[in-house]
Amino acid sequence: MSRITLFTDSRVPCPQRLLLTIHELGLQINDIREVDISKFEHKRPEILELNPFGAVPFIRDETYDPPLMLTESRAIARYIAQAYGSSDVSAALLPDPTNVVAVAKFEEAASIELTSFDACANQLVFEELFKPSWFNGETDAEKCKLLREGLVRVVDLLDKRLTDQQFMAGGKLTVVDLFFVPYMHHLVSTVYPTLLDSRPHLSAWWERITSRESYKHLFGDSKKN
Amino acid sequence: MSRITLFTDSRVPCPQRLLLTIHELGLQINDIREVDISKFEHKRPEILELNPFGAVPFIRDETYDPPLMLTESRAIARYIAQAYGSSDVSAALLPDPTNVVAVAKFEEAASIELTSFDACANQLVFEELFKPSWFNGETDAEKCKLLREGLVRVVDLLDKRLTDQQFMAGGKLTVVDLFFVPYMHHLVSTVYPTLLDSRPHLSAWWERITSRESYKHLFGDSKKN
Incomplete structure (x- = not known):
């Protein structure tokens, strides 16, 4: 406790x-x-x-x-x-702190999540989902068009990044993978259901994420909450 | 080398x-x-x-x-x-990795720089400085008004944060302080010269930063480049 x-x-x-x-x-x-x-x-x-x-x-x-x-x-x-967290480095959600290269690739992935993915996904989900449903606001269509274009560039690059690694920061799950999940959930479930089509590596990553108990616990098993 | x-x-x-x-x-x-x-x-x-x-x-x-x-x-x-970097923890630009609280406060500061400060400062400097001067674009005045309002909220909070600590992540300079510098330089020098007025703790921090050789080397000694 x-x-x-x-x-x-x-x-x-x-x-x-x-x-x-x-x-x-x-x-x-x-x-x-x-x-x-x-x-x-x-x-x-x-x-x-x-x-x-x-x-x-x-x-x-x-x-x-x-x-x-x-x-x-x-x-x-x-x-x-x-x-x-676990003191076993392989099970921990952080990179091995003594492995300078692993830490560097983790921080690179963490920065990409914020400066590239979140920069588009956060605003797009707000405009198309939360703004109309929670705040009675009007979706800005022109802004969403630009955000969608930016998001497509980002997911193409993420798909490429995942060609030879299972998770965003390398070979194991880290907190950075989890940082992507809530907005990716809303994109795939409602705002942009075709986002992962023709992006096999990113799709496989999403399958790995959504089959985890943490995801099912939070969003249910349907992936369509 | x-x-x-x-x-x-x-x-x-x-x-x-x-x-x-x-x-x-x-x-x-x-x-x-x-x-x-x-x-x-x-x-x-x-x-x-x-x-x-x-x-x-x-x-x-x-x-x-x-x-x-x-x-x-x-x-x-x-x-x-x-x-x-230095193996002497007090001189290093990162927190002591064995001090969990120091690492946590460093990561909090790093996140604030990106999600709060950069979210306003980056776009505002682009709209008012780089867009017209580099890309022949027209500044979006309505957007800048909102960004300025957001920025004022952020610098008020940073001023409060610096009340009882010398640097953004605590008692010593870290890379997070340096993360703030380029956009703060453009704000204070040209885009928003009154930004630090009536914000004594943030002003004192900026004095500490701009008196360093790294700042003078990059931006000159006038603080007005």
Whole structure:
């Protein structure tokens, strides 16, 4: 049992990135506080006092004195993988820290996820899914056209990258694979169902991801949630 | 002398992020190949063969067999800091890898730079500086208004974050501070000269950064290049 309190909105992609990591690690978090971002609860004074950035997820880990407060889904995922993950390097969700090349390729993959994939996928899913359904907003069609073009370039490159490696950072699953999952789920399930067609290596990676218990636990077994 | 070949365009922010790190480390790179992105040289077949993402900077390090090819400015900066940086933890540009909390706060800062600061600063500097001056494009005033509002929120939070720590990831300079520098330079020098006004902690951080040899070497001593 960890001494972590998790502040989250389990329905949205950034917290889900962290939830996948928690599930992969088998980490027990009993104190989970749901913060409803559709009601702007993340902007309430008591939340802003804990996380001035006014975003979820964030954690408080009382293992330390003073407790460690940590924001940013990817940083939290890395932290819990290091602090609570397997000491067996092959099973860990992080690269072997003593292998400089493995760490470098991991950081390259982590940067690609953020600067290339998320830069398109995040905005496209927002425009076409969350903006109309959650915020009563109008999808910007011209913007979506450009985002789709950018996304196609990115997935072509990811498909190429996966030609001779099973996972985004190399031969084993790392947190970087999990960073891709929530937006990829929404793209493949609803926003852009043909995205993986004719991209065999990326499709095979997605099969590997969606057959994992962490994915099934979060999104169900249908891949169509 | 390293066995690194650096492919770069030394005039633009992402490569400059890496150049600052190289200078801070005192790393000698003799083989520097300039790739003129204003002439789209980064999209030429011989460059795409080396880096399918068609971007600079990237490196080839012949210390390894096969040579290590690495893209993404932030990943390369982390790599050279680990592979060629000081073994003295207090002087290194990375956190002490055995200090889980220090690593966590470093990763939080690294994520904030990308998801909050770069998300506004990168686009704003492009719209107001590079788009009109390099690409003969027209600045999108409405977009810039929103980006400026977002940027103000970010710098307010960074100012607060720096209240009780000297650098972005804690008490010492790390690569994350350097990640902020190129876009901050363009904001403060030309695009948004009043950005640091009434933000004393962020201003003090910027004084610390701009008084360093790495900054002076790259941008000159006037802070107004």
